[in-house]
Amino acid sequence: xxxxxxxxxIAIGPILFVIxxxxxxxxxxxxxxxxxxxxxxxxxxYNDVLSQAxxxxxxxxxxxxxxxxxxxxxxxxxxxxxxxxxxxxxxICEGDSNTVMTGNDCTGSGMTTQNIWYGMxxxxxxxxxxxxxxxxxxxxxxxxxxxxxxxxxxxxGEGIQAGLxxxxxxFSSQEVLYNSGGSTHRFVIxxxxxxxxxxxxxxxx
Numbered sequence: 035x036x037x038x039x040x041x042x043x044i045a046i047g048p049i050l051f052v053i054x055x056x057x058x059x060x061x062x063x064x065x066x067x068x069x070x071x072x073x074x075x076x077x078x079x080y081n082d083v084l085s086q087a088x089x090x091x092x093x094x095x096x097x098x099x100x101x102x103x104x105x106x107x108x109x110x111x112x113x114x115x116x117x118x119x120x121x122x123x124x125x126i127c128e129g130d131s132n133t134v135m136t137g138n139d140c141t142g143s144g145m146t147t148q149n150i151w152y153g154m155x156x157x158x159x160x161x162x163x164x165x166x167x168x169x170x171x172x173x174x175x176x177x178x179x180x181x182x183x184x185x186x187x188x189x190x191g192e193g194i195q196a197g198l199x200x201x202x203x204x205f206s207s208q209e210v211l212y213n214s215g216g217s218t219h220r221f222v223i224x225x226x227x228x229x230x231x232x233x234x235x236x237x238x239x
Contacts, residue, residue: 072193075165079197082163083184084204087223090122090169090182093150093157094225097127111173111180111225112150119170119235122182123159125150165194171225172235179228181236185220195219211238 094112103110112127114120127150151159162168162184169184186194195214198221202212211222216239224236 075193
């Protein structure tokens, strides 16, 4: 009868150790998946909202610098729908008209050389980051202020709140309104501060 070597079975120990190690690693990864997902969403929201807010503010300010309160240009800032605000993608740098884009069609008649995203200094406005409504603009005059805003299209999870909170730290208290404990998580950036009572669209709740 053939006898097994005295070394037989010596590899079982390392194999069991590797199996146990893989099990522990799998458990750690599973436990950390939620945290990793939250951090990923927070980073995306922070980067997208911050870059878009700065780009939009710059383009609106360019319109004011280019035309000012010249004849036919109202108060020198792009006009807006007084009741609901105007989608930023449809803003017109008037120049010689008082046309106000009130619809949501940002691929139609508003896409002319007067649109702030076209003309000599054309720029690309990225779509809203995932989970958010598009950016809106309100021109409530000097008294009510002029602002842009966006907010989550649904519930604001931990990642979205963390991203917005981080983005808010990159602006001064005179530039941004964001209430992390609010119900809408509306993120408001001032174009010009109000001299009187702020327009309700430019408030964070």
